[in-house]
Amino acid sequence: MKILVCIKQVPDMESKFKIAGDGKWYDSADLVFRMNEYDEYAVEQAVRLKEQVGSADVTVLSIGGDRVKETMKKALAMGCDRGVHIADNQAWAKDPMVIAGIIAEYAGPESFSCIFTGMQSQDRGSAQTGVLLAEMLGLPCVTTIVDFSYSDGRFTVKRELEGGIKALVNVQGPAVFTCQLGLNTPRYPTLPNIMKAKKKELQSLPVEHLQKIALHQKTERLFFPEKKSGGLVLEGDAADLADRLITILKQKTAVLA
């Protein structure tokens, strides 16, 4: 069984961000990078599927500059068998349609039985790439999975919906799944596995041959939102205050949708 897991390297979200010179993306200098958190669950699930099936092979794919190879090594240390690095220093400027197109161009001929991705990236957060990839490959796709099982060519998963409710879905392979946080508990790569990963195959492919789709959207600028200046102080009688607070919560938060 051939399994593909697509991961993205992103900055640690606790970082202090700075806007890059051209104003279109964040400045990567002085940032600590790591695997997109949603992708950790995807890698873990891919490795678990391989362990369940036995004779299976997991390829981890990532697009970006040389730096992303570090993150790919973690995926290899978690149990992926080989890495495919698509060398592209401009990946940050590409929209999900282009990215999915690149992956589809690679994955098409490989006939993977199961493809995992994170449901969104922590930096761009479009939540589109996995679904677009499935559409391009003509495969069924289920997003936001928090439970996964496989038996005899059939996948049974649970989608996480709003309010903690789950939707039960089953699908015949081959299929694509986008993973939500909490799907499983991603393993720590043990030290021996980190050492073994150094010997696993990690090939770099230039992006030029794989990019066939043009940009569908462009980023005009990246900027910091207006800082909230101090706070609002409300005084009055309880009923009046409650009304006003409810209005504010409706306007400023998604809590009272």
Add this chain to the structure above:
Amino acid sequence: MVREFAEAEVAPTAALRDEEERFDRALMFDRLAELGLTGIVFPEEYGGAGADYLSYAIAVEELSRVCASTGVTLSAHLSLCANPIYLFGSEEQKRQFLVPLAQGEKLGAFGLTEPSAGSDAGGTKTTAVKDGNEWILNGTKIFITNAGDAETYVVLARTDKEALKHYGISAFIVEKGTPGFSFGKKEKKMGIRSSPTMELVFENCRIPRGQMLGEEGQGFKIAMKTLDGGRIGIASQALGIAQGALEAAVNYAKDRKQFDTPIARFQGVQFQLADMATQIEAARLLVYSSAYKAGNGLSYSQASAMAKLMASETAMRVSTQAVQILGGYGYTREFPVERMMRDAKITEIYEGTSEVQRLVIGTALTR
């Protein structure tokens, strides 16, 4: 990997375990075994991970950054017990004792210190007398880290009463449960309270001849070589404590406002933090340098002494300063810095006091 594990699993219970003086073997040792850390530097053929000394130093530092007790558990196990067996043991001994230690099935400890033999290790009074195919051990060891829980002990005892101090000592491997080998009181300590420190009591304890480690009379040399490596572990532990204390102080200073300003904006505080960070960085380079030498077959006795001396004194200074920066809050157990300060002190004392480290360095310089 170690940092993520330390923050997610070790850090949350560090304060509680310190308060309760509780050793949690499942967390502080068995989990390390699962991650492949208990035999980091030993070759795979002996159950180790085949990694370098730098990886070991980083692992101990990352663990100690959140819990110095966990850091010393690993360091004492690996450097003080598993390592001498690796360096001086026969193939048979390595197979029998090193492999389970490296794989983390058994926890190790090192028994050198006695009530009247601390810095003066040559003053060892524990005896080992040959009787046919066995050695009979008699004596007491104190302040032994991991004691009580550890299964395997490397113990130093005097085999030749006539020989000059250092020359009549030999090393032995003793296992928990051997008749005649028991544990004395558990020490109530100022710091690293989650790490068990106990007495070893030998009363006509018989061990097979095959459990002498190295040659008869080679004990003192084995002990010194063992401590050379142990210093790197303790230096890393001290480094971790210092790093944790620095981070706590920086985070606090950014949040804490006095006179309408975060105290991190006051130059006085900034100067203090700058000094702390610089000293830690200097200590770190000494630790890495000694780890590099140890891992590459270079002589590292002086380097590791410098690393241990610098890192431990830095940890004491930085953690004390951190308490000062956190002020009244730092003095309470709500914040981790008072624990870090209490933990730091022992790093200046055990595995060779700062005075002994200075002797090692001074002697090497003036040889």
Add this chain to the structure above:
Amino acid sequence: MIMKVLLVAESREGKLLGNINELLGFAKNLAVETAVFLVGKNDSLPKFSGRLYLAPVEKHLEYNPDGHKALLLEVVEKEHPDLIVFAHSSYGWDLAPRLAFALKVAQISEVVALADDGFVVPACNSKLRRQVKSLSPRTVLTLQAGAFPTVENGASLPEVIPVDTDTAPLVGFAGYEAAAQGGVDLSKASVVVSAGRGIGKPENIAMIAALAQALGGEYGASRPVVDAEWVEHNRQVGTTGQSVAPKLYVACGISGAIQHLAGMKKSEFIVAVNTDRDAPIGEIADVLVVADLKQFVPVMTEKLKAL
């Protein structure tokens, strides 16, 4: 200059979900014509003025992205909308990209605001904003929940146009599973309401818990309340308790000691209820309600329940 929008509504267990009102609110500022697509039941329909394309949920089910995509494509053929707008919900982010690919157009996700000639979306865990422009002749959008004003229930009834296709589902939907009732994990709650010393006595914890429930969240407490054993330790927020970063944090009777702040200052929106106008928590709160929580909290809870 937007001429037509097509909004995608959702139903759950046969009932129309309220997020259509946000999409209508968004459209109100823009569209000349608004149409809505829904796979649902005709006894639970949105109220607005325009065309409603309705596909029977009994046939097309509530999770059937390939089937819903085919239906939507039919509607797009008929309506020729410039914008096709979904809520950025588990239904929307699953279906929108499929439509975008089929139409070969851009999808812009989680829109929080309009910008001249483009849209504003969050980036990097909402720390940043990105202004993006579509390069396609029509665009698919998903809107962030709560970002646009909702339209209160209109009185108009739409013109209902049935739509149907015979696309076989590629995935099998087997129903829903209710949310589990388990031990409390404050770090997972999207709303946390905490009790501080100001609650006065343990009996008042109940009103905090009630407010938390009315807001769809969990209740927590500051250290002194836990130490007094009015609340169990796993609800403590602060340096020796849990660290939380929910969408909404309501601190009731909490002064804002640094240990507590450390555990909640990353919350997205902070409301403090305190009789002290100068309580330190006011410095990080988005809204400070100067009131006695014992009077304010029950009234707030009542009003929330009546919504």
